[in-house]
Amino acid sequence: MFKPLVTSDDIAADMEIELIKSAREDEFVAKRDAALDCLNKAAELFDELGFEKEARVITVLLEKIAG
Amino acid sequence: MFKIANVSEELASEMEKYQAEAFSDQTENQYKLAIAYLMDAAEYFDLAGMEKEAHITSLILQKFAAPPEEIITPQIIHDVFDPQRNYDPHKSGPKKIYEVDELIPEEKIKSNYVDPTPAVEPTELPFQLKEEKERFEKPSITKDEAYKLLRKHERMSRFLTGKLQDDARNEYIATILYLKSVLDGRPNPDIYIQYKQKHAPQWAADIIFK
Numbered sequence: 001m002f003k004p005l006v007t008s009d010d011i012a013a014d015m016e017i018e019l020i021k022s023a024r025e026d027e028f029v030a031k032r033d034a035a036l037d038c039l040n041k042a043a044e045l046f047d048e049l050g051f052e053k054e055a056r057v058i059t060v061l062l063e064k065i066a067g
Numbered sequence: 068m069f070k071i072a073n074v075s076e077e078l079a080s081e082m083e084k085y086q087a088e089a090f091s092d093q094t095e096n097q098y099k100l101a102i103a104y105l106m107d108a109a110e111y112f113d114l115a116g117m118e119k120e121a122h123i124t125s126l127i128l129q130k131f132a133a134p135p136e137e138i139i140t141p142q143i144i145h146d147v148f149d150p151q152r153n154y155d156p157h158k159s160g161p162k163k164i165y166e167v168d169e170l171i172p173e174e175k176i177k178s179n180y181v182d183p184t185p186a187v188e189p190t191e192l193p194f195q196l197k198e199e200k201e202r203f204e205k206p207s208i209t210k211d212e213a214y215k216l217l218r219k220h221e222r223m224s225r226f227l228t229g230k231l232q233d234d235a236r237n238e239y240i241a242t243i244l245y246l247k248s249v250l251d252g253r254p255n256p257d258i259y260i261q262y263k264q265k266h267a268p269q270w271a272a273d274i275i276f277k
Contacts (some may be wrong), residue, residue: 035111
């Protein structure tokens with residue numbers, strides 16, 4: 001009797017894994033981008049207020065993460 | 068896992084408070100807002116599982132509360148991200164729930180200069196430059212304003228390297244070149260146009276970011 005190597009259940013399970021993986025990646029990117037956006041806003045504010053050291057430190061951190 | 072205060076609720080209540088005070092003390096309010104953004108950043112890094120980034124951000128927050136001379140140095144940030152050092156965020160650093168007011172040293176705010184000039188939007192120059200070239204040959208912007216704008220653009224351009232489409236980054240870089248010419252005392256709008264036409268050559272980026 002013919003026995004398929006890959007069943008529809010296997011395919012469905014693989015697709016589910018891929019979907020979960022993709023969703024997690026999207027979530028990670030969204031969280032990371034939100035964090036970077038917050039850092040940048042903080043740096044802008046410090047800069048405008050004349051807190052140059054603070055702005056510089058955050059800029060270095062942004063560069064490290066971006067690099 | 069680093070536990071950081073529930074920033075979104077705290078930020079919302081702080082913002083309401085600030086609005087009620089009608090920005091009577093703009094410097095302090097802005098400083099608090101910046102701190103709140105930093106706390107948000109740490110929270111987001113934590114949620115993203117970026118432990119080193121969450122750790123260094125909370126470390127920065129902690130140091131900001133210290134006297135200015137104890138402020139975190141860029142070297143600490145480099146060390147945290149140096150792969151040879153195998154920095155473990157679990158072994159050291161704060162595991163503390165912060166309140167915004169804990170991080171606002173009063174003497175620090177008082178000692179800082181309050182900028183009376185309004186913030187200039189980074190995107191203003193390029194668009195104006197396209198249509199009002201003559202104006203940019205004799206800019207009304209002061210050197211102080213130009214310097215501040217330059218710093219903003221330099222930071223954004225570094226940050227956005229590889230993250231924005233070339234055209235968007237070119238806008239920043241072109242403006243940087245123009246602002247540098249303003250600061251040199253020879254405003255040159257042409258440098259903006261020439262740079263745009265060359266589609267952000269690497270030589271220009273090398274000059275700006277050396």
